[in-house]
Amino acid sequence: MSKIIIKAENLGKAYQIGQIGTGTISRDLERWYAKIRKKEDPFLKIGETNAQNIKSESDVVWSLKDINFEIEQGDAVGIIGRNGAGKSTLLKILSKVTAPTTGKITGKGRIASLLEVGTGFHPELSGRENIFLNGAILGMRKKEIQRKLDEIVDFAGIERYLDTPVKRYSSGMYVRLAFAVAAHLESEILIVDEVLAVGDAEFQKKCLGKMNEVSKSEGRTVLFVSHNMGSVRHLCDNGILLKNGKISSVGNIKEVTDSYLTQNIVDVSNSYSHKEGSRLVEIDNVKLEKIDKSFKIHEEIKLSISFNNKHIDKVTCCFFILIYNSEGECIAGSFQTDTDQKITLEKDKGSLTFSMPNYLYPGKYFISVGIFDDGGHFLDWVEYAEIFESSGLYMNNSLFKERLGITIPTSSWKYNG
DSSP states (O other): OOOEEEEEEEEEEEEEOSOOSOSSHHHHHHHHHHHHTTOOOTTOOTTOOOOTTSOOSOSEEEEEEEEEEEEETTOEEEEEOSTTSSHHHHHHHHTTSSOOSEEEEEEOSOEEEEOSTTTTOOTTSBHHHHHHHHHHHTTOOHHHHHHHHHHHHHHHTOGGGTTSBGGGSOHHHHHHHHHHHHHHSOOSEEEEOGGGGGSOHHHHHHHHHHHHHHHHTTOOEEEEEOSOHHHHHHHOSEEEEEETTEEEEEEEHHHHHHHHHHHHHHHHHHSOEEOSSOOSEEEEEEEESSTTOEEETTOEEEEEEEEEEOSOSEEEEEEEEEEEOTTSOEEEEEEGGGGTOOEEEESSEEEEEEEEEOOBOSEEEEEEEEEEETTSOEEEEEEEEEEEEEEOOOOOOSSOSSOOSSBOOOOOOOOOO
16 A cells, blocks of 8 residues: 655745835734734735746745645655756755745655755764764664764765865765765655766766665655756656646656656747857758658658858858757767768758658657858757657567667568578
């Protein structure tokens, strides 16, 4: 029988921009009286969403609003969303660093949090002393912490500096020790924000392995925030997608990450995100010629690219496309220079067509398009300009439910008896 370890009900968090007070003693008393009666703050302006690029008349912004979810014991849950979506605020409420403005959250068990570099560490204390301090905060006895000490120090790789004040540590050493403490001390819930990005690639891999062990083998609950969709998919089974402080999607991690990446495409395609370039020649439109944007294996993918040369009378340039998988990894690229092709553009609008057979395994893919001139300088580069799906591969095999590799080359099979 499943056991609910974290439950959020109508959770909301509002922040006031600018001056915090109400302006008068009588209003402050009115707010205080409402609070002790567990009533809503009478001076909050309801309805403001957390869209950072939109100016609002209100000085109150809802970082989170109407958040409802349940997490079972042993679940590994990825919390994803764009910057400002409310991920870190949610983790701070879960960690009881800050209180919600509305609603409530219930949790069972001790929580170990890794929210920011150095959180929970006293800079004047040594690494050893901070390990014992963090354990005591979690309610552990000295003997319990002592039993875990060697494991923590070995995992963090800071034995030489264990008795040095942590204020002398680099940000990487801080993160290594903080993660080792959070993961090894006996808490029921482990919360990890994006701080692992500070560590090197080897340590990040080590941390993901430990979190996987904590969740799968030890039955502890892990909440993980990251912009790296590959790491989130590798570690988590379920996901929560936040957008402008509200839950946009919740459920299976693959479906949630696909929803996140697709939403990014929709947001970008409404007004193209030009990554870099002088924009002397500008990409106006990128469009797949197939309406449903779904291509079977070895079917031809055709892409139309419109551009505008407003500034240069004549320029020799080269177009390229890059293809990304649903985890944000670039898996293929095609440049006109690969076949010694270049185009001389006159000062006007124009278009060209790119085509290739679909050799990609089933899944969602994203296309970026760019142009550079004869000297190798970028003229324009549009990220995530289109999205398409590869489908139709035979997968009905109990041994290979998920096939290896990223491409399917054309091939022939001949039985020789």
